[in-house]
Ligand SMILES: Cc1cc2nc3c(=O)[nH]c(=O)nc-3n(C[C@H](O)[C@H](O)[C@H](O)COP(=O)(O)O)c2cc1C
Ligand code: SF4
């Protein structure tokens with residue numbers, strides 16, 4: 001979303017944590033918050049990629065009259081007169097649980113540990129299945145590869161608790177151009193360790209696809 | 213099936229006007245011989261599984277042998293489910309309405325001889341009242357049916373769903389004729405709004421308002437509008453939508469055509485779960501027959517209105533019933549929910565305005581049009597009008613499908629219609645709204661079953677599944693059971709659901725082992741609220757309901773697990789022990805033979821001993837003892 005477009009846009013006014021803010025029609029709450037210097041944590045969001053709403057770390061509470069609801073700021077469209085709370089008790093409750101569960105899910109991720117510590121979560125009561133895991137399946141790598149690079153080398157496989165990110169048939173992908181975009185967008189450091197599984201052995205490449 | 217008559221009547225050429233349809237209805241009704249015996253054999257999924265086709269065949273044979281053909285040939289008619297599946301296969305003798313239950317092929321001769329030749333009922337096949345033991349002859353006198361108000365289900369069990377003429381004879385498509393000849397699209401939307409109809413698929417959204425929004429959205433962005441039937445019905449134990457699609461497919465189709473006319477749609481989809489082959493078959497037949505008669509396709513009944521429909525097979529996942537996942541699935545991608553801060557009436561299928569309604573919602577539409585919004589509005593209670601179909605399962609005498617006016621007290625539904633829990637006890641709790649509904653205790657038995665009262669009690673209407681529990685069900689175990697189902701069905705896209713359901717289970721598993729603290733119980737409630745607030749779609753959003761309601765209504769039972777390491781219902785394996793009551797034990801040795809651990813010993817005819825150290829609490833001895841000498845502590 002371009003924030004300095006020359007074309008006249010409708011200006012929408014609302015409040016964040018009690019402070020009046022203005023946004024252009026079509027902006028999200030997250031965009032407006034960041035533009036105005038409010039901090040909201042995110043994991044699965046990247047400004048160059050379509051949002052997917054997977055991690056739910058960016059939740060905020062929205063109030064409109066006597067109606068209130070927890071929504072994700074990375075996709076919630078701005079609306080005249082709403083009140084946004086970025087750190088209400090309900091918001092805090094969602095965040096602290098997501099982070100505690102993530103600590104158990106991705107015990108090897110330094111990034112997750114740092115983020116959790118920011119919210120006062122230093123250990124987890126839940127079981128870790130894989131001590132080496134860093135991936136939380138936010139899908140940014142899949143989306144960047146698909147939307148921006150346009151080669152679809154990786155995708156989600158399976159669903160539910162056995163969901164994972166993989167190349168087709170779990171062999172190095174001939175489609176991968178080894179651009180490293182996935183590594184750049186990955187918020188947990190997981191893709192760094194995985195890139196070799198995706199692109200295979202570069203020295204074997206011929207320029208006409210590569211031998212498995 | 214009434215195949216001969218169908219073939220003969222399918223010569224009927226295309227209906228070119230609403231008048232043509234009215235004439236056809238008249239002629240079908242005029243040709244009917246009211247006195248001709250009709251033997252109805254239920255061919256719903258439950259009765260089919262119990263061998264009803266063999267019963268129908270045996271009846272045909274018996275009629276031939278009895279030589280009644282000389283007088284009037286009795287017609288054998290196969291219908292959809294009558295709702296009383298626990299008593300199937302069902303046979304009903306019309307026009308008298310004599311109701312025979314659990315009929316086997318061997319009974320056919322006697323049925324024909326006694327009922328048709330001698331004019332007396334076969335006593336032993338009649339329904340026996342569970343309380344008085346009295347035999348009841350007619351279906352309409354059986355308490356299970358007597359207290360129901362069947363309007364959506366009115367044709368089911370009476371018509372042959374594969375014969376469009378049978379449907380038309382019963383008044384099918386008259387509402388469509390009324391709409392096309394006398395109502396504008398706006399009239400239809402306003403009738404549905406006035407009726408107060410709310411969606412039967414879960415959330416109870418006002419149907420008329422949804423249609424009106426779709427009309428408004430399509431005015432803003434001209435282009436195609438879609439209407440969609442949600443027939444995904446993924447709740448375990450629920451089969452109301454299946455029954456409607458199988459037993460009266462034209463009712464759903466007629467509702468959809470009317471809705472399409474109202475919102476200006478020319479293309480519809482029926483999303484039906486692949487595990488419902490009979491429903492898919494019957495809908496396909498219905499669609500074909502309706503097309504042939506000009507009730508579907510181009511220029512419907514000569515009105516100039518075009519509409520056609522396609523069946524899409526469900527991908528099999530529970531979450532595919534969620535609106536946005538259902539759309540992605542129809543579009544040919546993996547059925548995963550999308551955040552919807554823009555409603556699907558504005559951006560649904562292929563980003564176009566779309567009206568998605570549940571099977572039962574659609575089936576209500578022709579009724580409202582035909583009999584009027586005011587008639588409809590007076591059924592039920594002010595904010596929940598009309599009836600609702602429920603499936604009663606679990607610890608209940610009359611497992612089956614019932615239709616009652618909204619607002620009926622919960623205990624009337626369970627005790628009077630459902631016949632209460634089998635055995636002496638009363639019900640302990642009812643899970644309403646399917647796996648992600650809430651668990652309500654006996655003490656809330658007078659709660660009116662309507663959208664808002666159930667929500668207020670922490671549960672929901674959901675799609676209408678009711679699972680009844682008795683004192684042998686442990687609420688901690690029940691909460692684990694539903695959570696495990698939902699965890700399996702989670703699509704895994706968003707963190708609060710994918711990780712949160714697993715995390716809630718970890719807490720519950722600890723309680724079931726007698727571990728954990730009261731602080732953990734409070735934390736579990738906080739986690740449940742985080743999952744409710746944080747999840748992307750309503751699967752995660754409602755999954756904590758069973759946990760939250762069991763804690764709310766049965767806190768003492770949770771505390772017994774945590775503080776006393778005791779499972780009051782005797783279910784949680786780590787907290788119970790089996791012992792043999794020496795007073796009652798006759799020394800028959802049955803338990804010792806059944807025990808896979810070999811931990812029961814004793815001399816013949818002397819009280820036996822059970823070694824608790826080796827016992828794995830499998831319960832085999834309990835089941836094998838004929839003298840109730842094995843007790844759970
Ligand atoms: C996980 C999940 C599963 C659902 N399954 C169904 C279903 O099987 N059938 C259905 O009609 N609605 C189902 N729904 C509700 C639909 O999303 C939608 O609200 C409904 O089809 C709208 O129709 P109605 O207004 O007529 O109820 C489900 C919702 C969720 C969150
Ligand atoms: S709540 Fe559950 S089912 Fe719904 S999107 Fe999230 S993970 Fe998928």
Ligand code: FES
Pocket residue numbers: 041042043044045052053054055056057058059072073074075
């Ligand atoms: S950043 Fe908004 S859901 Fe992940």
Ligand code: FES
Pocket residue numbers: 254255256257258259260292293294295296297298300301302
């Ligand atoms: S299938 Fe026959 S009564 Fe349900």
